[in-house]
Structures are given as C-alpha cells and as structure tokens.
Amino acid sequence: MSYPFEFDHETVWDAGYHSGQLYASLAQGAAGFLDVPSGxxxxxxxxxxxxxxxxxxxxxxxxxxxxxxSSEVLRELAHGLLVTSLVLLDRVGGTIALRPEDAAHLSEAKSTLAGSMAS
Incomplete structure (x- = not known):
C-alpha cells in the first residue's frame, strides 16, 4: 500500500503508506508551528x-x-523534514535559495535521499 504525493495529476513521490502518512503529519505540524499553510x-x-x-x-x-x-536539537529535528521537503519541492518544479555554506551539504543529503523516494 502506498501514499502518493501528486502534482498536476502526476505522482511525484509514491511513498510507502507509513512513510507518507508520517511525512504529511510532520509537514502539517511544522506548517502550524511556522504559521503557514503546508501546501x-x-x-x-x-x-x-x-x-x-x-x-x-x-x-x-x-x-x-x-x-x-542555535539549538542543535531543533536543527536536527528540522533537518530530516527539510531534506525530504527539498526533494519533493524539486519534483514539483519549485526551488528555494540556499546559503553557500549549506548548499553542498543539503544537495548531497537530497541526492542520497531522492534515490529512496520512488516516483
């Protein structure tokens, strides 16, 4: 059983059921915390x-x-959600500007994770 994420009637991430549900819940929670819609x-x-x-x-x-x-705990909590979100954002044709000091690390993490995220 899967949990597909769709954009323009195309599946951009065919997540496993539990992975997809957890990601969607985490994204919704982060959106509430950040006071923005999740999309x-x-x-x-x-x-x-x-x-x-x-x-x-x-x-x-x-x-x-x-x-x-400056909180290492908050940074690590955000990291996994951020990397997964960056992969999904790429797949829907979006992009955000990354600081030069973050670009290489996040691009590598994104590339590694993207291989596990079936589309």
Missing amino acids: LTPTPQGGCAVDREEFQTLVERLYGLYVST
Whole structure:
C-alpha cells in the first residue's frame, strides 16, 4: 500500500503508506508551528496533492528555521523534514535559495535521499 504525493495529476513521490502518512503529519505540524499553510491537501485516494506555491513557502520557512537556530536539537529535528521537503519541492518544479555554506551539504543529503523516494 502506498501514499502518493501528486502534482498536476502526476505522482511525484509514491511513498510507502507509513512513510507518507508520517511525512504529511510532520509537514502539517511544522506548517502550524511556522504559521503557514503546508501546501499538502489529502486526496480521496489516500495521498496528498501538492500546491507548489504554498509548499515552497513552507520549505522556505523551514529552511529559515534550520539556519537561524542555535539549538542543535531543533536543527536536527528540522533537518530530516527539510531534506525530504527539498526533494519533493524539486519534483514539483519549485526551488528555494540556499546559503553557500549549506548548499553542498543539503544537495548531497537530497541526492542520497531522492534515490529512496520512488516516483
């Protein structure tokens, strides 16, 4: 059983059921914490539709939190959600600006994770 994430009627991430549910829940929670919409809307088929503009705003705000905190715990909590979100954002044609000091590390993490995220 899967939990597909769709954009423009195309599956951009065919997540496993539990992985997809957990990611969607974490993204919704982060969106509430950051006071922005998540850009993820549950579908009747049991997945999520992605609104690129809203989702991009969420990822920008999540990245802002990631780079601005001095709390190692908060940074690590944000890291996994951020990397997964960056892969999904790429797949829907969105992008955010990364600071030069973060670009290589996050690009490598994204590339590694993307291979595990079936589309």
